[in-house]
Amino acid sequence: MAGMTLPDAAWRRRPGLDRLTAALDAAHGHARWVGGAVRDSLLGLPVADLDLATSFAPEDVVRRLAAAGIRSVPTGIAHGTVTAIADGTVVEVTTLRRDVSTDGRHAVVAFSDDWREDAARRDFTMNALYADPLTGEIFDWFGGLQDLAARRVRFIGDPYRRIAEDHLRILRFFRFHARFGDAIDDAGLAACTARANDLMALSRERIAAELLKLLVAPGAVAVVTLMEARGIFRPVVPEIDADGVARFKDLAVSEAAAHVAADSIRRLAALVAPEAAEAVGARLKLSNADRKRLIQATGGIGDEGPLALGYRAGIEGAVDRLLLAGGDPRPLLGWERPTLPIGGGALVARGLGKGPDVARTLRAIEDRWIAEGFPAAGRVAAIADDEVAQALLARRNS
Incomplete structure (x- = not known):
């Protein structure tokens, strides 16, 4: 993939992007696409979020956007991030940064005009790819193109140091591997295994957000199996054990057979025993609706049939229960819950x-x-x- 340029993906023609990149002087190298949009475009995947890195300081970004008639929202301006809204297109614009100090949960940053320095603070090589908005030229300082071609999630620099900077990178390593990976990076796996207890220092909300994304990634079954064997879950969700992984595998098979999309709460319900669902939902600080669903997902299916179950438990709840019990949810797909025609x-x-x-x-x-x-x-x-x-x-x- 060396020497590649950014493909002419559909997202590059979204309204307002030309005005935005012109306002940030991309023609003179002051703005480049970065992260997921570059990575996913090179992989031929759909792109959702757009991130633009710039050498201009945050206050200059705001001033330049205002001069161009582009709305800006200071969503994370203390850390250099401004949300730009150009002709309805939303882009996160972040000033180049370097880490001043980190404690595994938060980072103190200083703004920079050094592109390589900004790339060096990112987590994985495939996420540190930049692209010129005009020419599509790819900038790669750490072998990200090679790792992308090999479908290898690899930390930039020493994995132990990168994990010490932000403990969430342990879960991100496995989530990205479940989404993009082929052969796992041995150095990254060893570091994540050795430092798994670092996860205990993180807020449960951050853990839940990463875990729920991981559970529905394409390679989730193999990765969750590996994580349980390596003891990655033990510090934060010790209820996940080998029996839970077996249920998780069965559920994934059932979802595929019924052509039902993978769902993170349903899959979490498979991973934890029914009697532990309430405690896990509370510890991960799930929403009240998700906690209720997690608890009810293993409530059994009775003997009235799937439509009766759908009426009594709701269609979503019935599909959860049927899939977890090895039943067939297909009669419920596209079915509308009727209303009793008498009062x-x-x-x-x-x-x-x-x-x-x-x-x-x-x-x-x-x-x-x-x-x-x-x-x-x-x-x-x-x-x-x-x-x-x-x-x-x-x-x-x-």
């Missing part, structure tokens, strides 16, 4: 007194409606007549 007022109109009898009878009607496969309103009316008659008879005999 309590209709039962009162049939002579049932207001109160607990109405709720009890409505549940009985709903159970029969579900058991009969959700018949139309005419059949439900007949079921209602029958159930109301039984309720009235039971009241008279009590």
